[in-house]
Amino acid sequence: MRFMTAEPFRIKMVENLKKTTKAQRQEFLKEAGYNAFKVKAENVYVDCITDSGTSAMSTEQWAAMMKGDESYASCKSFFHLEASVQDIFGMPFVQPTHQGRAADLIMANLYAKKGKYAIGNMHFDTFRGNAEIMGALAADLVIDEGLDTASAAHPFKGNMDTAKVTRLIAEKGVENVSVIIMTITCNNNGGQPVSMQNIRETSEIAKEFNIPFIIDCARYAENAYFIQQREPGYADTPIIEIAREMFSYCETAVMSSKKDGLVNMGGLFVTRNEAIFAAAQQLTIAREGFITYGGMSGRDLEALAVGLYEGIDQDYLEYRINQVKYLGDRLKEKGIPIVEPTGGHGVYVDGRRFFPNIPQHEFPSQRLVVALYEEAGVRCVELGACAFGSKDPVTGKDVMPALEIMRIGISRRVYTNNHLDVIAEALGYIYENRDSYKGMKLVYEAEITSLRHFTAGFEML
Numbered sequence: 001m002r003f004m005t006a007e008p009f010r011i012k013m014v015e016n017l018k019k020t021t022k023a024q025r026q027e028f029l030k031e032a033g034y035n036a037f038k039v040k041a042e043n044v045y046v047d048c049i050t051d052s053g054t055s056a057m058s059t060e061q062w063a064a065m066m067k068g069d070e071s072y073a074s075c076k077s078f079f080h081l082e083a084s085v086q087d088i089f090g091m092p093f094v095q096p097t098h099q100g101r102a103a104d105l106i107m108a109n110l111y112a113k114k115g116k117y118a119i120g121n122m123h124f125d126t127f128r129g130n131a132e133i134m135g136a137l138a139a140d141l142v143i144d145e146g147l148d149t150a151s152a153a154h155p156f157k158g159n160m161d162t163a164k165v166t167r168l169i170a171e172k173g174v175e176n177v178s179v180i181i182m183t184i185t186c187n188n189n190g191g192q193p194v195s196m197q198n199i200r201e202t203s204e205i206a207k208e209f210n211i212p213f214i215i216d217c218a219r220y221a222e223n224a225y226f227i228q229q230r231e232p233g234y235a236d237t238p239i240i241e242i243a244r245e246m247f248s249y250c251e252t253a254v255m256s257s258k259k260d261g262l263v264n265m266g267g268l269f270v271t272r273n274e275a276i277f278a279a280a281q282q283l284t285i286a287r288e289g290f291i292t293y294g295g296m297s298g299r300d301l302e303a304l305a306v307g308l309y310e311g312i313d314q315d316y317l318e319y320r321i322n323q324v325k326y327l328g329d330r331l332k333e334k335g336i337p338i339v340e341p342t343g344g345h346g347v348y349v350d351g352r353r354f355f356p357n358i359p360q361h362e363f364p365s366q367r368l369v370v371a372l373y374e375e376a377g378v379r380c381v382e383l384g385a386c387a388f389g390s391k392d393p394v395t396g397k398d399v400m401p402a403l404e405i406m407r408i409g410i411s412r413r414v415y416t417n418n419h420l421d422v423i424a425e426a427l428g429y430i431y432e433n434r435d436s437y438k439g440m441k442l443v444y445e446a447e448i449t450s451l452r453h454f455t456a457g458f459e460m461l
């Protein structure tokens with residue numbers, strides 16, 4: 001396979017893209033309140049706002065969709081999906097949901113408690129939103145290296161700081177900790193992986209204190225690939241076996257299938273606890289749909305049953321991780337400050353180091369999102385002062401997050417490296433002219449601070 005370094009697929013159908021002028025894009029930005037979420041997708045040239053639900057499906061998945069069994073109860077398609085999940089996760093009880101946040105909500109209902117801590121490496125924002133609504137205390141205890149965008153030395157920057165975990169349990173009392181959640185890979189600090197050793201050690205602490213241990217596994221296949229490539233002892237282990245070992249340490253896993261499931265919609269709640277499963281089924285019936293479809297259509301269940309296997313294919317993962325790394329390398333060549341090492345599903349640009357003259361409370365990463373769309377029609381997302389900023393519950397003052405980044409999310413099997421070159425060239429141009437940019441001001445924000453970035457409105461300073 002020495003020469004077979006290109007994509008492990010070829011293109012059978014294309015989706016045409018529209019090119020726009022800079023003057024048009026400036027108008028679109030103004031109409032959108034300088035919030036990229038509100039720019040119409042048809043006016044985006046390369047869309048990197050997320051890797052979620054944007055995968056290109058394979059011929060096998062489209063063929064499977066034709067076999068979707070749309071029976072209300074106990075449809076054939078559910079049993080196909082159940083078999084795939086049981087095989088890959090090595091867990092017995094499978095509940096589909098319409099997407100990841102529905103599984104999050106069920107999990108939060110069953111495991112998070114008002115006034116008690118939910119410990120995580122870095123909680124995903126939809127869980128954090130659910131926890132905030134319920135009054136649970138979401139604590140992010142990632143290792144310190146995980147918050148240092150410039151340190152490239154650590155191979156697993158998504159790791160939980162186990163010393164911080166035991167300290168929090170000792171200080172607050174075990175009765176005040178209701179759950180420990182490991183997010184793999186860790187989206188919020190750059191799609192950084194978690195090592196098998198760290199998953200194991202964290203699960204051992206959870207077991208010692210009798211605290212349920214959960215894995216939020218939207219990008220478990222990418223995490224498994226990093227373990228295979230970077231962790232001693234796994235170089236020859238097939239991805240499926242690495243996945244099974246990761247899941248062997250948790251009681252329950254929740255998944256947004258819209259990432260490593262290689263589908264456009266869907267979620268999973270998977271558990272080995274029968275009582276929890278029964279409770280999850282009841283919540284599903286009340287909110288999602290009957291237990292064998294959980295908010296998904298039969299054809300979507302079929303596409304996921306196939307997509308889960310394609311997502312753990314060795315050749316696919318090698319292509320996937322290396323395409324993202326390709327963009328990271330192009331940006332580094334231009335001196336652009338990115339989170340290193342490059343993560344699994346996107347390249348994260350450090351907004352503060354990119355625009356050193358824009359203070360964090362003037363949203364440097366959001367300014368970069370706006371500049372990149374303006375120059376090249378490329379759409380990314382801010383994960384900084386707007387997305388992760390919070391309010392002090394006592395003083396009501398803005399609290400700035402440790403990380404201030406712009407994520408370039410790379411969709412799976414969708415763009416070519418030529419598209420990624422567009423991003424690199426445009427960012428290089430903005431970087432050369434970085435001294436001419438000024439910050440932004442937040443003029444509208446929703447009440448739930450952890451979800452405000454989706455609907456925020458800005459003005460240019």
Ligand SMILES: *Cc1c(COP(=O)(O)O)cnc(C)c1O
Pocket residue numbers: 052099100101102104124126127183184187216217218219255256257258259266267
């Ligand atoms: C995307 C994601 C979610 C939420 O899933 P949706 O399918 O978008 O509802 C939850 N957790 C993680 C880690 C995710 O990446």
